Amino acid sequence: MKKRMGRQTVMFRDPPVIIGSATIVGPHEGKGPLRDAFDVVKGDQLLGQKSWEQAESQMLQEAALLALKKAALEPKDADFLLAGDLLNQIISANFAARELSLPFIGLYGACSTMALSLALGSLLVDGGYASRAVCAVSSHFDTAERQYRYPTEFGAQRVPTSQRTVTGAGAAILAEGGSQPGPVVTHATFGSVVDLGVKDPNDMGSAMAPAAVQTLWQHLEDTGRTVEDYDLILTGDLGKIGKDLCIKLAGRSHVDLSDGYEDCGCLIYDMEEQDVHAGGSGCACSAVVFLGHILPQIRAGRYRRILLIATGALFSPTTQQQGETIPCIAHAIAVEGGGGDSR
């Protein structure tokens, strides 16, 4: 009967199944090492739209529709859309929601939104409030740059700690446990805000790493598990610098991440060849890497059980200009192949 474990973790009694997923990426991501993992690689950043913002919303909508299609469903077969993105007033999600016509829960967790939406979607399904839920996010290099930093046309030089916002969208369809075979979401750990005082919006990895470690530590504390219980711990978009810091900070809490730990932001691009500085970031980063690259390996039995910890930096250009530090959050979900034990 017990659904809560410790302070921040929910254990699903009837773990929801990920019955379908879809990933769409932009051209730069399509040149990276994971190019074959994605369902669709777009040839340009505009997708035939008049603005990058329209293109981003279009990707989110396409990803949701494709995920539904791969699960042999239509939009009307789902009970909820849980979606978000990085843009002011989450406009990519809002405009996609208009086209999908589903009961819509708009989320903002910055780059942690895919994990937040899967966590909350799992809860809706596990609790019997939805038979099927669509969880989706997007991000776009050009829309994010012009909103958070400089318009890309300006050609500002980027510092080595900066990360490249992934152009892409990911969507997953969750369904009632036992309804179909497939990977299941067994636990969700909802993060609380962590802020160690980092102020530099060009060094998100360092800002977010402490939140990732806090959520990992809390997840292990709440569940009584160790990192060895997971074949893979996967952070969302810490990038090279944040990943190193994450390993260091985890070590201080006696959690050894030297083995079986990856970061989506380090996997999506060729860090030597693709001029992406510290790696990838954005809501779509963890979404497309987890759904496109990792999930098939869970389906294939290559990973038995993984923990996705997606991090988000909850600042805005306004708070940055006002001299505030950057509050960060990390939400985690435990996913395993169907039929595994869900201790």
Added chain:
Amino acid sequence: MKKRMGRQTVMFRDPPVIIGSATIVGPHEGKGPLRDAFDVVKGDQLLGQKSWEQAESQMLQEAALLALKKAALEPKDADFLLAGDLLNQIISANFAARELSLPFIGLYGACSTMALSLALGSLLVDGGYASRAVCAVSSHFDTAERQYRYPTEFGAQRVPTSQRTVTGAGAAILAEGGSQPGPVVTHATFGSVVDLGVKDPNDMGSAMAPAAVQTLWQHLEDTGRTVEDYDLILTGDLGKIGKDLCIKLAGRSHVDLSDGYEDCGCLIYDMEEQDVHAGGSGCACSAVVFLGHILPQIRAGRYRRILLIATGALFSPTTQQQGETIPCIAHAIAVEGGGGDSR
């Protein structure tokens, strides 16, 4: 056992109790007809902070702490914070969440956020995922004006259809059904996006009215209820023009709103004396009117059962400049005095 009713409505089996609530408003709201209904009336728009944004976040945090205090609780006694606001990247909620240190679900539903957060919070509590949840929102006239329209220092003339963003914050504490006496949330109807093509950001009431009617109609359809089953139908912030349109549109669907229907945006200010044009708006509008003015009347038995329908306009200045129409949404919750039947 059945938790879903029809397409968009959830029926709570064990209706969560609103065990505490708090409302804080700014000086203009403190001069309005509901001044005595609010817990705190601030003397100025800055609250001793350096920026309006900091002041807004401060109000959200204070409202959450006061609501907890009124329920004889501390932050650590709650399992979740569900919060949002109108600002880019919901910074008011994020920075308040940093201080409250609770597992945090960031929501964006524009001015519908209070109903969304109460709907989702009720679901977490009803489902056994939380014993107590804090649901909170804020808005601020000066932060909203400079983000969505013109900085207030500019002194732009406002058109008659425009509404005044309420400066304020509201918070409610939800707890397990039966744990304490008090008003309970029996149903939640999650809205889908409605967009009839309105483009004018100075006429939000007309843009949002169709969403309110759609959600009302769907709620009645899903539950088999009629408007006569409610002592009061309360929309969030349609204002004078939106309210009239709502009555007209409902009439076309054979739903008679000529009696027992109010709008928070029309109640919060003296429409003749306070120079607020079409009325109040903002996340805090429905929050402080519902929690401060209506909830005590439910507790006192003056209202037996009410339906709060909070509406949101899901646009951004970017989408407006790009010529997009305004997608709108409305989320509804049914609230009744403890002990009532929850058909």
